[in-house]
Structure formats: structure tokens, C-alpha cells
Amino acid sequence: MSLYEIEVPTLDGTSTLEAYKGQVLLIVNTASGCGLAPQFAQLQNLYETYHEQGFSVLGFPCNQFGNQEPLSAEEAASSCQFNYQVTFPMFGKVLVNGPETHPLFKLLKEETKGLLGSSIKWNFTKFLVDASGKVVARFAPTTSPLSIEKQIKQLLKKEC
Numbered sequence: 001m002s003l004y005e006i007e008v009p010t011l012d013g014t015s016t017l018e019a020y021k022g023q024v025l026l027i028v029n030t031a032s033g034c035g036l037a038p039q040f041a042q043l044q045n046l047y048e049t050y051h052e053q054g055f056s057v058l059g060f061p062c063n064q065f066g067n068q069e070p071l072s073a074e075e076a077a078s079s080c081q082f083n084y085q086v087t088f089p090m091f092g093k094v095l096v097n098g099p100e101t102h103p104l105f106k107l108l109k110e111e112t113k114g115l116l117g118s119s120i121k122w123n124f125t126k127f128l129v130d131a132s133g134k135v136v137a138r139f140a141p142t143t144s145p146l147s148i149e150k151q152i153k154q155l156l157k158k159e160c
Helices: 039-053 073-084 103-111 145-159
Strands: 007-010 013-016 024-030 055-061 126-129 135-139
Touching (some): 024 039, 024 103, 039 073, 039 145, 126 145, 135 145
Antiparallel strands (some): 024 126, 126 135
């Protein structure tokens, strides 16, 4: 199954990622109460800088780490908009580890291995996907989104 065929929870139901086909994506498991939440500002900066060139950030709230996203998906999205002026797409809440792992994150983890094998270590693990839907890199929660900018630019250049 391709990344674009996977059903994902949206703020108003479910959808697939088909609308993002042909774009370079940075997919992130987020938590608005996490100490790493200031990364939302950098993610937004990347989104604003490169969106017109075919890049999107996709945020998936997750409450599996330290109960740092107790809000509903809608409340989390509102909080991100208010606190960090986030305009990139935020989706419904997902599980990223365990037997109920969302299929999107199952695929992302299968295609990249992190420090803990296939498990996601914490909030703000980032997955970079090229325009053909191939997962090309995985970044640790503490990796600054702006430090990924060079790789994003390279992927966008390939697509031109």
C-alpha cells in the first residue's frame, strides 16, 4: 500500500494523503504540551518558506508520551494556531507505537529505523518523504526542523 492510499484521521473525519501526492512532506508526531513544542514555530517557518514550491508539513497529534497531548485533535490544532501561528495541516490524533499503531506511522517506521529500532522515541519525531512518496529520512525529536532545510531544498530541486 502506498503512503497516499492510507486513511488518516482529519479534524472532520477521515481522508487519504492523495492530495499531497507530488509534494515533499515532513510528517511529524506532535504534542502541544511537550517541551519540544516550540518546534512548531520552525515547522511553520519551513512550511511558509517552501509550500509554494511543493512542500508540506503534516502534524499528527499523539498522546503516547508523557500525556503531553491530552487535548482533542481540534483543541490541539487551535492551540497550535494560537500559540505558534500554525497554518500547516494538522490531523486527528494517532498512536505511533504499540499494537494500535496507525498504519501511516507503521509504514514510516518500517521504511526507517531509529535509535530504538522501529519504535518512535518521543514527540516530534520527523519523517521526510520525497515527492514520489518514498520515506527518505527520519529525524530524532530533538533535531531542529531548520536543520532539515538543506535536505528539503535538495528534494524540491530534484522535482523541478
